[in-house]
Amino acid sequence: MTQQAEEQPPGQGTLVYDLVTRKVGAYQDKTGPYVMLRPVGGGREWQADPARIRPATAAERLSAEVRAANDRAAQGAVIAPGADLSRPPAPVPGCATCAELAGQREAAQAEFDRSKETDANVLMRQHQRREHCG
Incomplete structure (x- = not known):
């Protein structure tokens, strides 16, 4: 199910799944017709169509958080x-x-x-x- 225009937007930092990029991102804000998402663990934001995002599942959140943890470990955490x-x-x-x-x-x-x-x-x-x- 995708987010409907009349629904409340997710709170800042809420993890959502972008159906177009197939990535989990932390909701940042809405700018014009798009929403801004940031990769879990930080990085460059990207624009997404609000009609093409949905809340991330527990498995998707876990996977994104582990990927971010592995990236930090590879950088010498x-x-x-x-x-x-x-x-x-x-x-x-x-x-x-x-x-x-x-x-x-x-x-x-x-x-x-x-x-x-x-x-x-x-x-x-x-x-x-x-x-x-x-």
């Missing part, structure tokens, strides 16, 4: 000192994002999908570094 990468990260009690990522990890484990399990662990570590450290 630093692992936190003392991080034990041999064990999966534990969710922080009371944190909705940690709980959601732990749920994604558990679903991947139930499906025996080690790739998705690893993706959820990577995203949880990044989230915890951003939101729960120093």
